[in-house]
Amino acid sequence: MEAFGLLLHGFAVLLTWKTLLLMMVGLVLGIFVGVLPGLGGPNGVAILLPLTFTMDPTSAIVMLSCIYWGALFGGAITSILFNIPGEAWSVATTFDGYPMAQQGRAAEALTAAFTSSFIGSLVAVLLITFLAPMISSFALKFGPPEFFAVYLLTFCSFVGLGREAKHKTVISMSLGLLLAGVGMDTVSGQLRMTFGSAELLRGINFLVAVIGLFGISEILLTMEERLALRGHAASISLRVVLSVWKDLPKYWVTLLRSSVIGCWLGITPGGAIAASFMGYNLAKRFAKDPESFGKGRIEGVFAPETAAHASGTAALLPMLALGIPGSGTAAILLGGLMVWGLNPGPLLFVEHKDFVWGLIASMYLGNVVGLVLVLTTVPIFASILRVPFAAVAPMIVVSCAIGAYAIQNAMFDIWLMLGFGVVGYVFKKIGIPLAPFTLALVLGSRAEDAFRLSMIGSGGDMKVFWSNGLVGTITTLAIVLLFWPVIDRAFAGVARLVRPAKA
Amino acid sequence: MSNTELEIVVDDPTAPEENSPAVVRTGVVDVVVSLLLLALALVLGWDNWRTGASWDSTGPQPGYFPFYLSVILGAASLYGLGAAFVSRREAAETFVTRAQFRRVLAVFVPTFLFCLATQYLGLYVASFLLIAGFMRLVGKIALWKSLLTAFVFTAAMFVTFDIAFDVIMPKGPLEAAFGY
Secondary structure (H helix, E strand, C coil): CHHHHHHHHHHHHHCCHHHHHHHHHHHHHHHHHHHCCCCCHHHHHHHHHHHHCCCCHHHHHHHHHHHHHHHHHHHHHHHHHHCCCCCHHHHHHHHHHHHHHHCCCHHHHHHHHHHHHHHHHHHHHHHHHHHHHHHHHHHCCCCHHHHHHHHHHHHHHHHHHCCCCHHHHHHHHHHHHHHHCCEECCCCCCEECCCCCCHHHHCCCHHHHHHHHHHHHHHHHHHHCCCCEEEECCCCCHHHHHHHHHHHHHHHHHHHHHHHHHHHHHHCCCHHHHHHHHHHHHHHHHCCCHHHCCCCCCHHHHHHHHHHHHHHHHCHHHHHHHCCCCCHHHHHHHHHHHHCCCCCCHHHHHHCHHHHHHHHHHHHHHHHHHHHHHHHHHHHHHHHHHCCHHHHHHHHHHHHHHHHHHHHCCHHHHHHHHHHHHHHHHHHHHCCCCHHHHHHHHHHHHHHHHHHHHHHHHCCCHHHHHCCHHHHHHHHHHHHHHCHHHHHHHHHHHHHHHHHHHC | CCCCCCEEEECCCCCCCCCCCEEEEHHHHHHHHHHHHHHHHHHHHHHHHHHHCCEECCEECCCHHHHHHHHHHHHHHHHHHHHHHHCHHHHHCEEEEHHHHHHHHHHHHHHHHHHHHHHHHCHHHHHHHHHHHHHHHHCCCCHHHHHHHHHHHHHHHHHHHHHHCCCCCCCCHHHHHCCC
């Protein structure tokens, strides 16, 4: 009940004309970046972050999170109308969404996508509302070993549960952690990995890296591909919306299952991609006629969209409560918090109540406003794709440069952004994942500080990570997750051996 | 009502040809990237060893944590190098075709020149030149449309960042002539 009262306080903080206006601007910008080929949630948030530098933290995070919601909604438009998944998590939406559009049911598919996005996000926001304060008060008992164990768990689960080649995830993560250490050592004041360069004294700002890795590299990749689009135009009428909503109770099991999957994979760093595919596959597996999936079945839109959005939203829970982002976008938002002088983690709930509850309230309001906005403006946003890419690409490049420069007012950062753009292009093409890199770059110095403090406290004894039940459980779980593929294979092998014996 | 009989069609007259020859194979890039990462791991490992990668009276030295990360990066890169040599499938895949590479350069070179111009002419002049030039030369869009779009976008950025949000961008001689 305390959470409910605090949430009401959050709405009170939020309901000012200025904040509501920023929310609308954020949503429109978000849908815009979601629809544009070559951009998406993390890129949009990273590029538009400098717009918020001079705002107060609450207004800034409200605008940024609305850009995120908007981008999530916008991605469905291109997936369904053009068969172009703007983000990897929209791939599963195209399986049934595009066939529906081809059958003349584009409006129905879009309504289903937006509504299920809304439901997925709403479930995750409810979870955040009631769980985040509990987790953060629990996390107040954490010391450096517990924090390092949680960071280790995050890193290990990325390696163990990620779909990419393990060594490539390790490369991405260790590179990110290394680059996070460039510059002045916060403990001793000694310079590390600067090689005499005055520019590297400041270190490598992760936002500069993110803008290059996501923004510039996407432009290079998009330009490389064929940009001829052929899709369906659609407008949504109230009649279609009401008819889809009327049928919603029929799909409650799919919606609930996908929400649970999404929330689970959002909190653990499984991610929205895994959630959307798992949501889709389970809906298909439990369906009476699984062969109808892929041919324009509305459940095939409900399931992945609900799961992806529940996951994307739930990823903010560990970021707010523990200071550990569950996704790439959450990592960028976390960087934003640091820029505004806020320290994400358990103390945030104690020291900045207005900010936290304003943000949580904005998640509710942003989703409602976003749903209404996308349902009414689909044709306008779909027509954005008519703008020639030759006009959009240089504008994105300029926006990226402005973003990179504004962070530290350094020309060097614009060059660094370009360098990271090339690195991102090559990494994406050879399958080195960028999300672990971003996460490591954000968490690197915190993880190192936690490790060093733990080591100093224990006099260098590694047993500190098993010194009590809590830290021991988390560290053991981290190791289990790191070797999960091996353990999983071993279990499968044992099961194969046992099965014939039973038979 | 859904009017799906209408189609949105955006054609790309400069789309890369499907049958363009490969510039480089993915396997080659994999090997080169693994070698570069290995070299980076060695350089960073050496630098951290030099900074101090052991223990002193105050605890782990500044290079301790990054040194072991360099070791992990080096080991993963070595594994990647071995995997790239073994994997026949990746070795045969095309990393980029000649037509695609030409298009990537068509973005990369102007972006590089834009960064250079920003350093000497300021961000807004460089932005104007990039947008107008890119639209006209790469997109083959009418000159007046290119110039107008570039001017409107650059002016909007100036008003948004320098004036409304007080985020000061690098300036050049033109802005100096107007007193900025």
